Amino acid sequence: MRFSSNIKLYVLLLIVGIFLLLGYVYFSFFTERLNRTTQSGRTLFCFSRRTDVVAVTPWLAPIIWEGTYDPVLVDNIYKPMNLTIATTVFAVGKYVSFLRDFLETAEKHFMVGFNVRYYVFTDRPHDVPSVNLTQGRHISVIQVPGSNRWQEISARRMEIIQTTIESQISRVADYIFCLDVDSKFHARWGAESLGRLVAVIHPGYYEQTRDHFPYERHPASMAYIPMDEGDYYYGGAMIGGFVEDVYTLTKICRNRFEVDAENSIEAAWQEESHLNRYLLYNKPSKVLSPEYLWQDFKAKTKEVKVIRFSGVIKNYAEVRPNV
Ligand SMILES: CC(=O)N[C@H]1[C@@H](OP(=O)(O)OP(=O)(O)OC[C@H]2O[C@@H](n3ccc(=O)[nH]c3=O)[C@H](O)[C@@H]2O)O[C@H](CO)[C@H](O)[C@@H]1O
């Protein structure tokens, strides 16, 4: 009797031991995998692997530079969400000729693996090239009026984006990016760029102090920024974020632009000036480094390890309706 109850006890202990061992093996395997996917080899004392650039704004929004994020981890977070990204691009007048390169390079590098809906606004719908799109990506061509002033074409983008968000984009997309067409993608532009309100630092001014920024300096303009204010000079060639937040931005910038126009004022850099004024008082939640908006005529600097999106060199007199 006593002998067999001892055996039972040993067997029980053995079983418990085996379970503990299996549990230990499983747990260490699992944490090992977790470590690999998060690369949590980083310590709390080294947030960014870059020490040559500032990777956070004074209001604690990340500034996205190569080497400050893990693209695999970012994709693992955002890809399962099945997001749709609206992308607006204007190709009015001769700018239609930039569309093919823009779209073909976007297919290679821009939000690859996500649902992307391009909205092409043009006065020449028949000249929109047919480009092979990968699965989950669509183009809508929307006709807009032409103009004989490039300033008006560029500035009216705010109004047209606002009304198109209202009429269609808000129903289908989670995020939106509004981009200049005279540009090409050269490297990954992925989910690291997603955020509530996203702006890009203009490549011409990221090394300058605020007194050199070409903000609108006339107090009479609705885009006015005093000399002692301003965080960064943001490029007008990219606005992004949640559809709702970009909607508010375009609505307010459009209204302010129209108030200026009624007073016969055109801000120094049209809608870019109004954008900068808006972002001064409505801080972006994420800021993209000039990797996300370069210019082909500009030599690469040592901080810029990867050029992701860059404006092509263009003959202004050739492509614009006025000079
Ligand atoms: C790098 C950057 O930040 N670029 C900005 C800059 O100059 P850019 O010299 O880059 O301006 P731009 O000539 O590319 O015009 C802006 C955009 O408007 C559209 N477009 C313009 C003219 C035309 O005849 N047809 C047409 O479709 C097109 O999508 C173009 O990409 O200053 C502009 C000020 O107004 C805008 O803020 C641009 O975004």
Ligand SMILES: [Mn+2]
């Ligand atoms: Mn441009």
